Amino acid sequence: MRNRHVYLLAAALAAIGLGLTAYKHYVVGLPFIEKASVSAWEVESEVRVTANSGPLKLSMFAPEDSREFSVLDERVAAPGFGITIAPEGANRRLNLTVREGSGQLVARQRFLVHRNEVRAPDRRQLPPFPQEITLQQTAQTVARTLYAAAHAKSADDVSLVTVLLRDLISPDRSANVRFLLGDDRSPRKVASLAAQILRVNGRFARAVHGIDLAKTGISVETKNWLEVVVGDHWQEFSVATGEPRIPRGYFPWWRGDASFVKIDGGKAERRRIGVTRVEQTVLRQALALGRHQGAFLTNYSLYSLPATQRGVFRVLMTVPIGVFVLVLLRNVIGLRGVGTFMPVLIALSFRNTHLVWGLVLFSTALAAGLLVRLYFEHLKLLLVARLGAIVMFVILFLAAVTVMSDKLSFEPGLSVALFPLVILTMTIERVSVIWDENGPAEAIKLAVFSLVIAAFCYLLMAAQPVQHIFFAFPEMILVLMALTILVGRYTGYRLIELVRFKVLSEPRP
């Protein structure tokens, strides 16, 4: 009776899990296997500001998805500032505010840019009419003359803009051009002016500011181009050649004539944009899903979370597989480590430190902790006090290791985060309790075995296909749950019992 209930429950869970998975795969089109890595760029913009005393308002532009690129994992680091993001015309404004700013302040913006596999639908909207025109009355007249000249020399809208741009950038400039452009012949100025000229003549146009992702470095320059409505869509024009196309790596950041930073209550010191190329495997599905916005399951999937939480859940969703491995080890194979699910937690903490370094760090800290324990034993300290002292020692030890690896600029040590530290001290506590209860041999055996299981769980949980399956199809956890429930009613022999009781399977002598 009880067993039938268990089987029914397991079958129901598995059916729901597999059903949802099948639906998401076959109907929504989520792939089971993530394709190989795709390239992405990490862009960091840094603004240094010297604040007057008093309130400081700092505003800059935040990029948006374009047809060619998606912006992901956007993060703003500006300690002490209030951060808001609001749309402003064709752009998104990032507003950083602080009541009492003083001295030099740094605001960093960081995001990942990913090239869309398939061009996304164009979400650029037509600007409201009338458009903002900043040219003086005289200049407007000149602008109309230039436009008329270009119009006469061209056949259609595209060639019109090309001709106009070529007129503006040609070395032998007309007096009209010189009047409007002055001595500033920077692409930025050209783009801005071309947009104005087109606007004066009733066309939708705007200057675009962006970066060239093809040029990576810790400090890259901004690029400018022109966007004009041709027919029913926005067309990009290079201000260097006038051609209706821009290099593949040009990534639009903000549009219009406004400068990047706007500061109230302070003075900009320096601004820098850095671009690095990174390999990304994670993003593709998030992007694929963007095209299925209508479907309930994808709207409420983990992909809809902000990037940082996505990262957390990508890890968290693999915990059940580690837990399941431990359940199998314990109930089907018959092996155990320190604590019930401690190896899974250790495996999680390896994520911060990476496997080899994590193993080294864990073993050293564990050995150090146990040595101290051995010493404390001579002092005949009471149990809880002794454990407390060991935990304190371990924290000091880890602090020392981290500081030392920082001094030697030895990267991995720095990644010892809070979580691994807590897990490590807990493990040492457990191991020393086992040492007390069952002796050193048992304690060391269990500790080593736990690390082996943890390493195995780590390899499993860090495997990209595994992470992908559980992140894209969280309902697979229901299937695991069904299996776990079945194991919970498995009353057959454990594997090691076959060895242990082998003598009973043989006929009596």
Next chain:
Amino acid sequence: MMMPWRIARQLAHAGVLGMNARNGDYILPLNPRKHYPLVDDKLITKELAHKAGLATPELYAAFRYSGEIRRARALLDRYESFVVKPANGSRGNGILVIKGRVGDSLRLASHRLMSWDDLRFHMQNTLSGIYSLGGQEDSVLVEYCVEFDRVFEKITHLGVPDIRLIAYRGVPVMGMVRLPTSESDGKANLHQGAIGAGIDLASGRTLTAVWRNSVVHQHPDTLAEVSGIAIPFFDRMLEIAAGCNAMTGLGYVGVDLVLDRSKGPLMLELNARPGLNIQIANRAGLAARLEAVGRADIARRPAAERIAFAKRHFAAAEA
């Protein structure tokens, strides 16, 4: 190399009980968690046994708070020998056997000497939970030191041999004698290196023994034959075991007894999760016996009938 599933089939055929089946089919349904404290805390077990009229080693003193430990010497100095135990201890950890005095010091069964200060420190540690399951607060009990019966003298090294009986729904189903060895450091726990000799429930005689998962015929220290020894008062032991299920409300329980030279069988402690090595000691499977008891449905019959059932059905095959 035999295939694993073939071994599994043979084990199932021999009625061997596995850990999962023990937990899932017997302990979970028959031993309600809320009754565990009755057996996990030896002080409570002692009290229960006292009420049920079962003999246990006499309790000399119990310490629940560290403040009481100052009085340890005042309370215990009058006894030449005594045993100090954690009330919630497991696997025989934290047990001290004091055999006598040398000057101002205590002499342990292991021939070591210990000062009263050392003993008090040991008690403090015990109270703080060093030996208890899960490390929770514990108490210390001090009781009569068993003078074990001479029948086991030749097959014991240090320590006290004890008798483990498994009682299922009021029927003793299997038993073994656990004999300390030099390797087990005087402790009667199999996984610490003690040997376990199966018992023929019908005759009360020992069978072959298991030591570290293998079958032995002689005690590794004394080299004396372990099988064929008749255990005195074995019927009384079966009676005690048969009463333990009703006493604790646990349907599947391990009963640990000692045989005292002058006081006869004494119940030491109970175990809600008795180990499975007893099957190797008896070279017989528990599952087959448990199923036989289940089929007979005699849990509500008088104790004498249940014991007769055990003797009839669970006699050793070779006897």
